[in-house]
Amino acid sequence: MESNYTIIIADDHPLFRNALFQSVHMAISGANLLETDSLNALLELLEKEPDVDLLLLDLKMPGANGMSGLIQLRADYPDLPIVVISASEESSVVTQVKHYGAFGFIPKSSDMRTLIAALNQVLEGEPYFPPGLVNESIPTNDLAERIAALTPQQYKVLGMLSDGLLNKQIAYELNVSEATIKAHMTAIFRKLGVKNRTQAVILLKEIND
Template sequence: MRILIADDHELLRDTLLLYIDNEPGMDAESVEDLGSVVSRLTAGEVYDLILLDFTMPGMNGLDGLRRIMEMPGGHRVAIISGTAQRDTAEEALAAGAAGFLPKTLSAKSLVNALRFMALGEQYAPLDFMRASEEDAQEHPLAKQLSQREYEVLEGLTQGKSNKEIARDLDIREPTVKLHVKTLYRKIGAANRTQAAMIAKEEGLF
């Protein structure tokens, strides 16, 4: 089973390669953007499954997924993401994606999912698909925040920079700074570290 991982975070790529290459019958390669995927497929490379990071350069939302699926060869393509919500996963699956993989999946679950998708099945974790943004907003701390402030706070808890959060949410960096400032005031935080600690201590993420 030959797998191509496309993700612009080097640490994640290396970690996934390590997991997959340790599995019998699996061989993985990696690239860092959508253009590199297109180049490999255009050159005639063949993969049983291609994993695309939802927010890497070139993706433009799910346009990148559709672009790869429309290339000659009938490629099996799945989305992997640490930020996308359930509606994005549902849209990807409806578009014909082989699956949707949250980056929170355990190594064992990930490998099982890859095998499942490579066999022609469609995969998405049930617990993720059953969860909803409305569930999160029932949390007392979340109720104090707008949807965008909630999303920015989630990025802070993941240790992301303002630039990374802006890219993930498809908004401008100054807008992220404004949301950070307002959510600090609302939850009583003085800085990024404290905001992340409050969110985690309250069980928000």
């Protein structure tokens, strides 16, 4: 398949990212392939590249916080097809990925033929999920909607909170004042329906269990 698609590969494991890069290049000749290894780097790349056709996302890379990273990306970029590529191949994981708005799921154990077929199917506008691994009866999740309500900057602050950083450290990392971080905290707590940072971090972990 030859194209001028722009595809981002977001994975923090260099060996797998390189293997996936080669596989995608073989599957889709002429595609513009971009790579990134963290959620922050991915967000910066998406700001610079407004016309991305497909995002191949690892749930476990730094800053992604599992399912909550997918939820936030889905909220910020509703028109961007996101396909999760993960080593976690349990039915519960695949079901959650679909429930939270991914356009597809490709197990990292997939052989080349399966990978190429899945990529072509997705780029032709048809979702791809491994047969038999999706439970359609999963209930809606109010917590996902609350996380999706956060702005990209608020989500970034929440991620740093979960990493144990103090307000002063977060302000330094984001190059803003502590007052700005406190304002973000207030908004985060209100949107998540919690009273303090401990409760916020527990909620973030809850959605990835």
